[in-house]
Amino acid sequence: MPVVESVTCPVCGTFCDDIELVIENNRIIEAKNACAMGAAKFLNYSDHRIKTPLIRKNGELVEATMDEAIEKAAQILVDAHYPILYGWSNTCCEAQRVGVALAEEVGGVMDNTATVCHGPSIMGVQDAGIPGATLGQLRHRADLIVYWASNPWDAHPRHAERYSMFSEGRFEKSTWTQYLSRLRGDMSKKKIQRASNLVLKHDFCFDYCKEQNEGLPCTMYQNKRRTIVVDVRRTRTADSADCFIQVEPGKDYELLQALRVLVNDGELDVDEVAGVPKDTIEELADVLVNCKMGVIFFGLGLTMSKGKHRNIDAAINLTRDLNGRTKFLIMPMRGHYNVTGANIVTTWQTGYPFGVDLSNGYPRYNPGETTANDILRRGEADAMLVIASDPVAHFPKSSSQSIAKIPLISIDPEVTPTTMLADVILPPSFAGIETEGTAYRMDHVPLPLKKVVEPPKGFISDQEILRRILQKVKELKKREMD
């Protein structure tokens, strides 16, 4: 049975490229090295796919040919004055490039999932810059890793083993064995706790958050890779770290700024910030400043809590200030495997990364005005094309109610809440499994998406569907003018 090696995984921003797939009769039967999410996609992607294009007629979705569906989609876009073309993060750059051309041709708004995810990170970067790097720099050199408001154990399962504390670099070694020792220690503690609860007949609890009150663990001062997790609750990632700092919800900004004060040789004149005692913050600042090379990986806990892009601004400024004392970098943990690509492609073609309004014939960017949710909630969009995304499941209810009122085109291989509202559904072949292409990892490294199996007969790629819609749009517009 053929084994395809070096396959890139089309799921999350970790974008692992060492997956090995075992193929039998044009089916993937085994996915080696993949995490649970990757394996689920490679093994089950075809189980619930939509089998033909569909068009809603008299309230019911009925089967149609690809040509009919494309004609209907093109007509919807041509008739619209202010359509939104949204999604883009789960498909390849080749499709995204056609997407911008289509949005420009129909005078619509080109927006992608960053608008509800790391859009604030991008806005923070636009204000403050960003000291960044590719993931390999961190694997080789970082002796201090901070996951702030991010839980890779759930969302980016192989991140730590490929790029951070459990990875092996030229200058820094993996801390996998230390983690296993700690795990054994934790399990012993749990057994003792359980035993003593039974014997002593009262609750005996180890204080998990001793770092808050008793200072950072001594491993934080050892000469090897160390990991800190800052989060509002103790996650599995926190369990695997050397040190966990619990921050009060909505107070990350204060904690980041407090650290900045200390890094810049100031003093804190309060006893605690964001639920963390001043002494602990001072120790934390010392650890940050004294590392050889550190990195902050951050997630939606910062982008989607109170402060949004201001939180990112603070985190970037902290990192930047740390560069006056040591080497420090920062990286957003991008979710979808090609949301980075969506931002990059949109930026090189229009100058702006998301929320690009092309309705005046030239690119305009004003988050809050030209971003999908804001347009929908003002009821200003009169059509929508959704590709490689499921906004109806994830947007605020008021946005989805707005989507329900307008003609909706969905380019999606599977049934989702978005497709259930759609007027036209165009199921494509799966990028990265049935079609090749290009996608960008969270650190902006572009890698090839592979084709490992043939799509079902008649299924074409996202980029081909979009090309045909664009061509049809041009034909229809010409017909109208004549």
Place this chain on the structure above:
Amino acid sequence: MTELIIKNGFVYDPLNQIDGEKMDICIRDGKIVKSVKDTADSIDASGKIVFPGGVDIHSHIAGGEVDTARLLRPEDHYKDVESKTSLTRSGVGFSIPSTFTTGYRYSKMGYTTVMNPSMAPLTARHTHEELSDTPMLDTATYPLLGDWWFSLEHIRDGLLKENAAHIAWMLKATKGYAIKVVNPGGLEAWGFGHNVHGLDDQVPNFGITPREIIRGLVKVNTMLNLPHSIHLHTNNLGQPGNYMTALETMKSVEDLAIENKPIMHVTHIQFCAFKGEDWKGFCSGAEEISNYVNNHNHVTLDVGQVVFSSTTTMTADGPFQYGLYHLTGNKWANHDVETETSGGIVPFRYKRSSAVHATQWSIGLEISLLIKDPYKILMTTDHPNGGPFTAYPEVMTWLISKSARDKMLAKINKRARKKSLLNTIDRELSLYELAIVTRAGQAKALGLKQKGHLGIGADADVAIFNINPEINDPAKEFEASKAAFRQTAYTIKGGEIVAKEGEIVKSIFGKTYWVDAKTSMPLQVNDDIKRKFKEYWTIEFDNYPLREGFLHSPSPVNVKAVI
């Protein structure tokens, strides 16, 4: 079979020693030919000058660094927009235009070939994706190899043939054109936040010096017989007193010079010609640099001319860019690339009133005019570091017109004006020399044999300008010259008229050149190599090279290596 004849223009074709001769240029199927049939399409170029299409040896237009800068600076774009037309895509400027706008704007000025000078090999796909969305131009890009771990280790261990095989592989894998070196040793040091400050500093963790890196790569370049020399951004860029580093760098390879072509191209020399102990005592090292280059033939330079404008600095010189952040307080983006290079972006504004900026402006022009052989000092602004490429017409008038220079000189900082050598320089480049510094010399330095000239067999890339040397004095009437250089009467690319009087009349996409250096012992890709790649990078070996068919219009330049 499309034929075109350009009639009666004043032709400037320095590589074929044609200096303003009134003659016809004949084109068939995208090439310059001896003659065409009477039925050929014709352009009446009487009263106009005819230049080969412009060639730009160093302009940051595509790739990770450029796109991060575009994203970083929405404020750079807001006031400079291009609307969609039936032929052209919409876009934005100003100092980091979107890709379509980049192509259209270059074409309107008569440029037909642009080289993207900096590509992190790991992100080569990105550079090539953007180049393929840059219309109107033939392009190429240079991979950054000066701090590549393989280069550092091979050179340290004296394994130059190994390094040559690796670099030949790398040029093919990333579809690159030349060996780019930036602050050699400094970028690796920046991985831990350090830098190097002299040619004989030790690069931490690698036991090698910048001098050894430079010499090693010059030797490898000669072994591989590459069409361009190594393309070098020196150590200590942007530091007062660094003209000494530039001199030392050029001297460091004198003994490696070969007969027929230069072995080192020092890029944006203006940023490396600073004299003085600090910013207060800052002055021009142009005279020393020019004297050296006038007496040596193993180097070529490009200027990196400063223009008084707001712009964006972006280089692979991570530590330098960090320093610039401290100097300006502007937002700073950094991007270190594993195993290979670094990079930084900082917005910047050059002001007439600043003694330092005004001196920088003067330095660029001093070098351009004091170096006697125009083939040695090519015109660039290191777009966008010294200024946007849309400022080229203004720079061109400063080169050809003392009055134009004097006009600006009168407006700059008083101290800079007093010290400027421009007070004593009367030289004005002729149109012939201008054609050298903007096309002929650029193509020659690059080894692009079919570019930069209008001889038989050349690519039919032509720029026709509304300047009549019989009636107008381009130096005296420099404002009219500037307007003429801003938009061609005609831009012809591959034999087709693509721009006319400032409008794009045909949207086309060009080719991407890359060098296929055939060695007698190419890199054997065995399990050892694959394992090493996996140790060095976070990606699999198989996913590193660009797959065949990734480039839309690749144009390999085949060379036979000496080894």
